[in-house]
Amino acid sequence: MNKIAIVGAGSMAEAFISGIVENELIDKKNVWVTNHSNEERLSSLRERYDIRSTYDLKALFEGADIVMLAMKPKDAATAIQAIRNYLTENMLVVSVLAGVSMDTIETLAKKSLAIVRSMPNTSAAVGKSATAIAVNKRVTNEQIETTRNLFDTVGLTSFVEEEQLDAVTGLSGSGPAYIYYLIEAMEKSAVEVGLEKEMASQLIVQTLIGAAEMVKNSAKSSTQLRKDVTSPGGTTEAGIKVLEENEVQQAFISCIKAATAQSKKMGAALRSQLETADLPS
Structure with missing residues (x-):
C-alpha cells in the first residue's frame, strides 16, 4: 500500500486511520481523508x-x-458519482457501506x-472488530493480501461470498448493539x-469478557459451556428458566433475521433508485 484516500470521516473512517497509524501500515x-463539508x-x-x-479531489x-x-x-450514490472520474481500474476500492453491493458501486x-466489500462493526474503534470481506473477480492476490493487512489493524478478518454479507451485517455488523442492549438490562x-x-x-x-474468552478458547460448544454452569x-437454572419462558433466545434469532432483512432491503432500495434514476454521463 502506497497511499490510501478515505472518502468519509466518521467513526469508522477514524477507526481505520487509528489502526493504520498505530500499526505503521x-x-x-x-x-x-475527505468528507462532504465538515472542515472542523x-x-x-x-x-x-x-x-x-483535502477537498481537492485531484490531490486526494x-x-x-x-x-x-x-x-x-x-x-453513497452522490459521493461515488462525485469522485468517479478519479477512480481507475488500477485502484483497489474498499467499501465499508452496509447494503451497497459491488455491482451498485x-x-x-x-x-x-477492483472492489472489496466489507462489513466491520463499531468495535473497530478499539481494534476488536469482527469483519467479513468479499472481493470481486478483479481483485488480485496481492490486493487480497493488502486488504487482509488493512483490516487486521482493526480486528479479526474473514473472507466470505458477497451474498453472505447481509447475514453478516445482521449478526456481527449490528451485533455490538445487541450486546449493549443486554448490558443495559443487566445494569x-x-x-x-x-x-x-x-x-x-x-x-x-468482566463477566462478558470472561464468557467470550471461554467460548474462544474452549473446545466445548456454547451450549455445553452453559450446561456446565447450570x-x-x-x-x-432459575435464571435460565425465566429466559426460556420469555423466549429470549428466539427473540435474538428474530432480531438477527430482521437486521439481515433490513440490510437486503437497503441494498434493493438503492438498486431500485439506480434503475429509475437518470445518472449523469
Missing part, C-alpha cells in the same frame, strides 16, 4: 493522527492505490473496478437487586 503522510472534523483528524486532508486521489468508501450508505462509477437488574451501579458495571463487563436446582 504506511507512512502517516500517505493517509488522506477533518482538522480534528489531522491534529490527532498527523495525517492529511493522485498516487492513491487504495480508495476507501466510508460515507453513510444513504450518501460499479454502476455508480460507470466503470469496472438495570443489578440496581433493582440492590447493587451499586458502578460496581455492577465492572462485574458485568446445576440442577441452582441459581443459574
Whole structure:
C-alpha cells in the first residue's frame, strides 16, 4: 500500500486511520481523508493522527492505490458519482457501506473496478472488530493480501461470498448493539437487586469478557459451556428458566433475521433508485 484516500470521516473512517497509524501500515503522510463539508472534523483528524486532508479531489486521489468508501450508505450514490472520474481500474476500492453491493458501486462509477466489500462493526474503534470481506473477480492476490493487512489493524478478518454479507451485517455488523442492549438490562437488574451501579458495571463487563474468552478458547460448544454452569436446582437454572419462558433466545434469532432483512432491503432500495434514476454521463 502506497497511499490510501478515505472518502468519509466518521467513526469508522477514524477507526481505520487509528489502526493504520498505530500499526505503521504506511507512512502517516500517505493517509488522506475527505468528507462532504465538515472542515472542523477533518482538522480534528489531522491534529490527532498527523495525517492529511483535502477537498481537492485531484490531490486526494493522485498516487492513491487504495480508495476507501466510508460515507453513510444513504450518501453513497452522490459521493461515488462525485469522485468517479478519479477512480481507475488500477485502484483497489474498499467499501465499508452496509447494503451497497459491488455491482451498485460499479454502476455508480460507470466503470469496472477492483472492489472489496466489507462489513466491520463499531468495535473497530478499539481494534476488536469482527469483519467479513468479499472481493470481486478483479481483485488480485496481492490486493487480497493488502486488504487482509488493512483490516487486521482493526480486528479479526474473514473472507466470505458477497451474498453472505447481509447475514453478516445482521449478526456481527449490528451485533455490538445487541450486546449493549443486554448490558443495559443487566445494569438495570443489578440496581433493582440492590447493587451499586458502578460496581455492577465492572462485574458485568468482566463477566462478558470472561464468557467470550471461554467460548474462544474452549473446545466445548456454547451450549455445553452453559450446561456446565447450570446445576440442577441452582441459581443459574432459575435464571435460565425465566429466559426460556420469555423466549429470549428466539427473540435474538428474530432480531438477527430482521437486521439481515433490513440490510437486503437497503441494498434493493438503492438498486431500485439506480434503475429509475437518470445518472449523469
